[in-house]
Amino acid sequence: MTDATENQILMQAFGFSADDLDANRSGSLTPVQAEKLRKLRRSPLIQQSVSLMLSLVLFAFVMLWEMTLLFKGFLIFVFVVSVLYEGRTILRLWLGVSRDGREMQVEAIEGPLTILAPAIKMPMTTYRANIGREDFSVTWEQVGALRELAEGEVTARVYYAAHSRFPVSIELVEQKS
Secondary structure, eight states, rough: OOOOHHHHHHHHHHHHOOHHHHHTTEEEEHHHHHHHHHHHHHHHOOOOOOOOHHHHHHHHHHHHHOHHHHHHHHHHHOOOOHHHHHHHHHHHHHHHHHHOEEEGGGGEEEEEEEESSSSSSOOOEEEEETTTTTTEEEOOHHHHHHHOOOEEEEEEEEETTTTTOEEEEEEEEEEEO
């Protein structure tokens, strides 16, 4: 396979263009990549917010029941710990979604590629690929593209947004058969 064909396979599987790759090499995201990253980060924020709201409703419902003061005190303690944890997580996710600081900068890591996914598709949405001792979340389609290109020992360079483990682009640096 030629380098151009390999790059086309990676571009299609990971959803990036040659312009995206050039921007990533210079340490920045393109507007299209920034929007994709915001969408990826928005989903857990919504899930965590719904979880917090359900906790509040459950707490109000439980407090209406008649129970011993000791048990009520224990439930209040559990609720406070839960709200503090969920609140911290929501705040961290919200700052990651709305802030245009370091999380919009691109970092790169280079190293041997190891695919940490089963040989068959499992009922999960993301899988893992290890590059340079770092794990990254990848889809089943991306696993397929990496397996197609990873004949023999492969060194890859992955570009990702800071504070993220989702690759925004990837390129093969060296392939040994």
